[in-house]
Structure formats: structure tokens, C-alpha cells
Amino acid sequence: MNIKWKHVSFAVLGASLLAVTSACTEEMETELEEEMDDGVTEDEGSAESDTEDDADDGDEAEEAGAIQIGVVGPMTGGFAAYGEKVEKGVELALSEVDHTFNGNEITTVVEDSQADAEQLMTRLDSLRDRNEVDIVIGPSTGDEGEAAASWAQNNEDTLIMPGYSAPEDMTMRDASDNLLRAGWTGSQTIFHFGKYVAEEMGHERIVMVGQDYAYPWDQAAGFKRGFFENGGEEVHTIWHPTDTLEFSAIMGELQGMADEYDAVLLNSGGADAIAFYEAWEQYGMDESYPQMLGGTNVADIPILEEVSDNFEGVYSSMHYSESLDHEENVEFRENYAEMHGEEADGIALQGYDTMRVILDALEETDGDTSDTAALSEAIRDMEVGDSPRGAFTFDEYGHAVQDIYIKRVDLVDGELQNEVVETYEEVSQFGPYEDYQDEYMAQPGNERDFPADTAEEYFEDLEEYFGEEYMNELEEGGIWE
Amino acid sequence: MNQAVKWVFYLIVLLFLAAIPFLMSDFFTTMTTRVMYFSLMAISFAFLAGQVGLISLAVPAFLGVAGYTIAILETREILFFPYSAIAALGMVLVAAAIFGIFVNRSQGIYFLMLTLILGQIVWAVALQWASVTNGSNGLIGITRPEVMQFTVAGQEVGFYYILLLTVLLVTFGVLALTRSSFGMKLKGIRESESRMIMLGYPVMRMKWIAFMISAFIAGLSGIFLVYYIGVMHPSAIDLDSAAMVLIAVIFGGIYSIVGAIIGMGIVQTFEIFLSAFTSRYMIIIALMFLFVVMYAPKGIMGSIYKIKFMDALYQKWYTGRKKR
Secondary structure, three states, X not given: OHHHHHHHHHHHHHHHHHHHHHHHHHHHHHHHHHHHHHHOOOOHHHHHHHOOOOOOOOOHHHHOOOEXXXXXXXXXXXXXXXXXXXXXXXXXXXXXXXXXXXXXXXXXXXXXXXXXXXXXXXHHHHHHHOOOOOEEXXXXXXHHHHHHHHHHHHOXXXXXXXXXXXXXXXXXXXXXXXXXXXXXXXXXXXXXXXXXXHHOOOOOEEEEEEEOOHHHHHHHHHHHHHHHOOOOOEEEEEEEOOOOOOOHHHHHHXXXXXXXXXXXXXXXXXXXXXHHXXXXXXXXXXXXXXXXXXXXXXXXXXXXHHOOHHHOOOEEEEOXXXXXXXHHHHHHHHHHHHHHOOOOOHHHHHHHHHHHHXXXXXXXXXXXXXXXXXXXXXXXXXXXXXXXXXXXXXXXXOEEEEEEEEEEEEEXXXXXXXXXXXEEEEEOOOHHHHHHHHHHXXXXXXXXXXXXXXXXXXXXXXXHHHHHHHHHHHHHOXXXX | OHHHHHHHHHHHHHHHHHHHHXXXXXXXXXXXXXXXXXXXHHHHHHXXXXXXXXXOOOHHHHHHHHHHHXXXXXXXXXXXOOHHHHHHHHHHHHHHHHHHHHHOOOOXXXXXXXXXXXXXXXXXXXXXXXXHHOHHHOEEXXXXXXXXXXXXXXXXXXXXXXXXXXXHHXXXXXXXXXXXXXXXXXXXXXXXXXXXXHOOOOHHXXXXXXXXXXXXXXXXXXXXXXXXHOEEOHHHHOHHHHHHHHHHHHHHOOOOHHHHXXXXXXXXXXXXXXXXXXXXXXXXXXXXXXXXXHHOOOHHHHHHOOOHHHHHHHHHHHHOOOOO
């Protein structure tokens, strides 16, 4: 009896194990097929001819002509807004074309990367193997950016377009042909803000308070370069850990050195920035520092909705401003608000633009998603003229070259809004170093204490990495014209 | 007869695992690989928790030490496989030896807190020491060594087989260890530390060695993780990872090595499968976890051991007693 039991239990265990595993794989396949079948409504003939060269028998998706696009980014947790807003932007772009391309349905598969590099790799693998997507939009935070660049290098037949990730190396030192970014880098948006603060606003010594991780370091680096090279003296940096909500100590420190410094630059984002401004008001810091400056994410719409009206007058810079009054932007904001019931911002814009760039590229390849090289080629040659942010193109590394707006927060009809006060046109990810790309990339990556905090040390480093020639050109004023 | 059944069962499982890259889709293979390297971390955790009764939240930290050692050595082109892997394991052992001195003076909740702090220190160093670890950008560009890239019948199975072999060796090694006299002494410490001290055993040293063994296994998992995904990032060793291991092992049954593997398999599989349908999959996992803790506090393996034959095995392997 005993032995019988054992046999039975083992048999049941083994059988169920096999059943479960085989069921899992079958399920996935049938599901995929079903989804594909939905896509085949008309135009079957043209769809088949589109994918003739695709001999891969696993690619039922493409035989049916339907297009699947993976969207990956943090959809849960503290960074969820970054992933979700990109997805909402993508949805808006797709709804404009009724989720179809040449009569074939376009579907999205959303994966949650939890802002975790290791998770992101798994999700990307899932999208590739399980859903067999050829185009991925994402990821959306800085933490995941470099991991995505690494994945892109190893998966050359998948086109990957980051959502809101801003690490510059993704399209610089670790660039690959199949990773293209219709977005921004931490430094790109702020190079000229440094120049503006030094030249137009006349500040010489700045205190910068920022979160202690890679994205604010990039921002600090870009700002310092623009600031020092145009007459700034010192940027005193105070770094605090991410998710700091108690700023009393920092307020005390700031008050203590109010005599030495002209303005405070808040190099932060999200809840930290809101908490900082609350403390700022409580301590009456406006008296010590009449001028507050912001990093790219500080004057973002979700933050403007939270802070008091005294936030008026904060300067910042970005590649988008909600107050741009050309038709595309007005339309984009209206449609977005109607579809999702919230205000559009830079994050949503980037999802929207990225999806539209992909759609335009599909026009070029007649809906063929399998030829990544052709898609990449089409995007690189593209001149996007109808984006809500203004016109932009792509550089040889696959990163957007776009206008950078210096913005001031103004109170318009009782609501805080970013007004554009100055536009710097066609800024690439190298900013003013367009002609010195190799030198720029040869220097070490941005860090909390590189570039240096004072102009003196900064120019020593600058001469070391960029050489005599650059210094001469800088002196003649040829760099920042 | 028992023996024969056991071996037949092992053989079937082994054959199935070995055949996965050929039978199943790439997706399934990728997921199995992922489950396996995380299983090593779960084994490392379950060994300490089940055998010595110490809940260590520093397990991902050792994964991090190994992973970062390899990542730093290889991206800076200082050492390459196999020397980088040896160096990584060496670093893990050194780190574990030092950590062990501190944490082994404590028990229970204090041990948990100390390991939590040590884990967080390693994480913070990885995040902040950007000139070495590249901070929150993470280190990328670590390629799989050529030894791990051989193909069989056109399928690239090198990495999978080496990982499978390691997991099997570690599993059986740890199971054997739990039955050895050293394992028995560890169980003695778990049951009553003061009595073991009174009997004259070097309890401190034995706990220290057990801690090093656990760290070594976690280090192995770090090596495979970094070679598999090619990226080393602080998020792999943050508090979430420690919680993930803890949850997975409780799912499977904290007193069981096999349970740790099964639990990790379940958690990972659910994460991947459910996330394809809803982005609120964490709620479902949490509910399952709640039910497991309420109705099967010894986890899935605890339920399985309620079967008489399995219970005999359980008694033999885990409590060191033979029930008659």
C-alpha cells in the first residue's frame, strides 16, 4: 500500500509538472495567435508581401501584418509616473491613427520594470522572446538607462527608443545603431541655462542643492560648463540622498552662507523638490536669496500644481514648455487632457513624440518592423517638424537635436505656468562642444565632484581634456556664440 | 525500493531540466535561467535560516560584492574569467569573514537588523562610490566568458548547463552538509545555542563558518547574474531584493532547501506571467503570500511533507532524527 502511494504521488507530481510547463508555453502561443488573428481584418495580401524576407517561422506576428510594440518602464512604485506618462503619450499618438497602420492593427505590450535594472533586462527579454516585438519604447528612468544601452548592444535586431531616460552615455559612449532617443540628456537641456544665468542674470556664485545620484550629477555638470565658461565663479554643491523630505539642516546651511552666494539652484525633482520648496517658504529664504533657479525637472507641471503661488519667478530650462503657443502643442495638450484627464508634461510629450517618430519610420519601411537597420536609418534621416516641442532632428549617435527653452514660472490666470524667455536653437547632446565630440567623450563621466566646483579648477581640467585649441577658441568667443 | 524510486525521480527531473533549452521556447529557457541564479541566492538564505536559525538580509549584499568585483575587474580590463570569478569569490569570503565577526555576536532580531544594516552599507557604497561602481548608472558591458558559450546541436546551452550544474552541485552539496556531523551541530545551535556551548562546541566558529558558506553561495549567484544580464546595478542588491528572497523562501518553506528553489521559481514565474496581464500583479502575489503565511506557515514544502513518505525524508534530512 505504502509503495503504491509513492508511485501514484510521484506519477501525479511528474504529470502535473509536465502539464503545467507545456500548458504555459502553449497558452502563450495560442494567446499570441489570437491577438494576431484579431489584427487580420483586411489588407491581408499586402501584409504578406511586406514580410516576405522574414523567414523566421516563429514570427507569426509579422505574417499577419499586425504590429506589436513593447512599452517598458516603471509602472509601479515611486517612479511609476515616469513609466505611466510615457505610456499615456504613446496611447495618445496611437489613438490619433486609430491604432492602425496601413489597415493593420498596432498593439502595445506594457511591461513593468520597477525602475530596477535587473528587472528591466528580464522584461526586455520577455518582450523579445515571448511577444516577439521588434520595437520597444522605454525605459523611462536614469537608473535603467545604461542597462538598456547594454541590452541594445546585445540585441541588434530590436529597435529600442527610450521613454524619458536621460543618461548621456546611452547615445554617446555606449551608443548603438538600434538605440535612438527622441528625448534628452541630463546635460543637454541645461548647458545654455548656465550661460544664461551667468550672462543675462549676472550671477557669479551659485549654491546648488541636488539629489545624490547620476541624473542630478549630469545636470550639475552641464550647468557648471555653461556657467563657468561664461563668467561664473563658483557653484557650491550640496548633495542629499534621494527621498529626503526634511530640509531644515540644509536651510540652516543655506542661510549661513547667504552673504557669499547670489542664488540657489534646486537640482532635484518629484516629492523632494516639493518638500524643499515648502521648507524654503517656512524659513523665509526668499529674503536671503531673492532668486531661485531650477533644474530641468523642477518647474515640471506636477510640481507647479503642488507648490504655492510664490513659486513665481523661478527660472529653469528644458526642451519643452507647455506654454509654447504653436498649433501642435495646443492641440497636443487639449487631446491629452481630454484622453487622460490630466495635464500633459514633458514626460508624456516624449512618449508621444517617440511613438510618432516610429510611425513615421514605418511609413518609410512600409510597415516592416523586422528590418531594424532600415528603421534606424529612416529615423536618423528624419526631420520632425510637427512636434509639440518644436522641430528636431537626430544626430549621428541617434540623439535628438532640438531647441532648448529658458523658462520663467509666471502666474497666468491664477495658475503657474512656464513662459519661454529665451530659446537656444538646435542644441545637440554635446551642447556647445559639437566640434569637440571626441574630447568631450574622452574625459571622465560626470560625477558629484566632476566637473569641479570652482572656475579655477574647472579650467585646469578643461585645458587638460580639451586642449589649447579649445581654450583659445573659447577666449575668442567662438564656442558659445 | 525507496532508493530506486528516488533515483528514477531524480533522473526524470534531471533529464527534463537538461532538455529545457531544446524542448521549450527561448522565453521559457530565459526564465528558467533567471529562476536558477536567483535560486542560488534563495539556497544561501534558506541554509542559514533553516539550519542555523539566522535570518540574514545581507544575502543580496554578497551577490553584490561578487557581481561588482567581476564587473569592476572586467570593465577596467584588469582580470578576466576565470581569474575574475575567483577574485570575486575571494572577495566574498573576505567580506563574509569580516561581516561574520560582527553579526555572529547577535541572535534573532538583532542578527536580522545587523545584516540589514550591512546589506544597506554595501548598497549605499555601490550607489555612492561612483568613480568605482559608476553609481546609479551601473556598470555595463560585461560579456559572458567563452567557456560559457558552447553550443550543442545548434542551441547555445553553455551558460544554461554550467548554471544548472552549479545549482545541482550546490543543492546536493548543501543537502549533504545538512546531514553531516557539521550540519547536525548547526541544528543543535538552532535548537539551543547555550546547550551547545555547554557541551563544549565552538559555537561562534561554527556559526561563522556557516555564514561564510551561505555568503559563498550568494557570491556564486552574483557571478551568474552579472554574466547573464551583463549589467551590475545597485538595484540588484537593494532592500527589495532582500525582501524578494525572504518572501520566496517563506513561500517555499523556510526549513527546506528544495523549498527555497521552488519558492523562488513560483515568485519569479508569477511576476513574469502576471505582469503580462496586469501591472498590479504585486497585489496578487501579496495575497498569495498572505494565504501561505496564514494556512501553510511552513510554506509549500511544509504542505508536501505532510505526506507520510516525504515526512520521513524530511525528518531524516532536516531534523536529523529518524521517525520510527
